[in-house]
Amino acid sequence: MADTAESSETTTSISTTTLTDPASIAVYNRGPATAIFTPPTSCLKTLTSKSDMYVGHRTTGYFDPACYPASTTDRGLAGWDVYYYSPAQCPSGWASATRLISSIGRGETYLTIGSDTTAVVCCPSNFRYVGDGDGHQCKSAFTSTSSTLLYITPTMNGNNQWTDTSLGNPMTLVATADPDYNVYNDGIPIFYQESDLAAFARATSTSSTATPSRTTSQTTSPTATSSPSASSTGSSGLSTGAKIGIGVGIPLVVIALGLIGAFFWFRRRGLQRINQTELQDSSAITKAPEQYGGENQIVSELYSDAPYDPHVPREQYELPDTTERR
Numbered sequence: 001m002a003d004t005a006e007s008s009e010t011t012t013s014i015s016t017t018t019l020t021d022p023a024s025i026a027v028y029n030r031g032p033a034t035a036i037f038t039p040p041t042s043c044l045k046t047l048t049s050k051s052d053m054y055v056g057h058r059t060t061g062y063f064d065p066a067c068y069p070a071s072t073t074d075r076g077l078a079g080w081d082v083y084y085y086s087p088a089q090c091p092s093g094w095a096s097a098t099r100l101i102s103s104i105g106r107g108e109t110y111l112t113i114g115s116d117t118t119a120v121v122c123c124p125s126n127f128r129y130v131g132d133g134d135g136h137q138c139k140s141a142f143t144s145t146s147s148t149l150l151y152i153t154p155t156m157n158g159n160n161q162w163t164d165t166s167l168g169n170p171m172t173l174v175a176t177a178d179p180d181y182n183v184y185n186d187g188i189p190i191f192y193q194e195s196d197l198a199a200f201a202r203a204t205s206t207s208s209t210a211t212p213s214r215t216t217s218q219t220t221s222p223t224a225t226s227s228p229s230a231s232s233t234g235s236s237g238l239s240t241g242a243k244i245g246i247g248v249g250i251p252l253v254v255i256a257l258g259l260i261g262a263f264f265w266f267r268r269r270g271l272q273r274i275n276q277t278e279l280q281d282s283s284a285i286t287k288a289p290e291q292y293g294g295e296n297q298i299v300s301e302l303y304s305d306a307p308y309d310p311h312v313p314r315e316q317y318e319l320p321d322t323t324e325r326r
Contacts, residue, residue: 018103018110025111030079031072033088033190035203043067044124046170047151047183055124055185062154068188082109082135086191089200090122097121097129097138097187104189106135113191121187129187136187142177149173149183 019025039056043064047053056067065071069085082105090096100119103110113119121129123138130137150170175181192200 014108016105016108016110018105018112020112022114027073027075028079028083028109028111029073029086029191030068030083031070031085033069033085033091034196034199036089036092037069038092039067045150047149049151049153049171049173053149053151053183055183063186068186080186081106082111084111084119084189084191086117087196087199088188088190088192089203090120090190091188094122094124094188097123097127100189104135116193117191118193119189119191121189123187124185127183127185127187136189138185138187139182140185141179141182142175145177147175149175 043056043066047055048062048064056064063077063080069088069091071079073079075083084104098121100113100121103112104119104121105111121136121138123129124140127138127140130139150172153171
């Protein structure tokens with residue numbers, strides 16, 4: 001894991017090994033990261049502290065795997081000194097801070113970079129690459145403002161277990177502008193080739209399931225340059241569960257609205273039929289007086305459709321007289 005160099009009056013030479021065999025180099029590959037990885041916000045909001053401040057780890061021995069893309073290998077703590085992801089892209093919010101030309105490594109082990117391979121070190125925004133000899137280390141300095149830092153202090157207990165790693169109750173430190181005060185971060189080395197760019201374009205974004213911190217802090221320092229990796233489809237802002245819920249909910253809403261609309265339509269048609277029937281019955285009653293001479297005329301006979309004109313005299317008929325004449 002990346003660490004700050006400690007000063008010493010005694011200079012000792014370190015024997016280094018540069019690996020060139022592809023199979024030997026592949027041992028240090030933590031796995032592919034073709035999808036853009038999104039680390040939890042707590043990685044940059046809540047730091048870890050020892051002699052300096054760190055992002056996602058605390059010198060050797062402690063690290064937070066949620067702050068880094070998932071690994072397909074398990075080399076323990078030794079795997080954090082020299083490693084890379086391939087094929088891979090920089091995480092969301094991170095960018096290429098430097099391009100590696102011939103090799104990458106730290107301490108005793110270095111890995112040769114092939115001529116057909118693009119290798120860069122990704123650093124978080126506002127972090128910069130430390131330089132050769134420090135492997136993949138990034139740092140951010142306080143040069144212009146003061147900041148309130150939130151941090152935890154993981155410690156190892158007697159059972160070789162880390163304690164005080166909870167992000168729920170971090171401590172607070174106010175750091176004033178000081179170019180010598182730094183926050184260190186394990187940068188992420190990524191290797192990719194031209195043939196990997198198509199896979200990057202097809203990949204979808206991924207994010208860690210770690211719980212983000214509930215508080216925030218801010219630092220200022222030089223910003224890393226843009227990543228050379230190909231652009232890929234970003235996240236839409238909706239989880240898979242949310243997308244499924246929307247997909248199911250919309251048809252149900254449409255069906256419900258359709259049933260409600262059908263109910264009111266049939267109800268309205270029924271009322272119209274009832275009103276129309278009542279109007280027909282009413283018109284039949286009111287038409288009769290009009291045919292019999294006026295609206296104020298009293299009619300004592302049943303209504304008939306036979307033509308009648310009160311001005312035309314009708315013939316009178318008498319019954320025959322059956323009285324016996326004398």
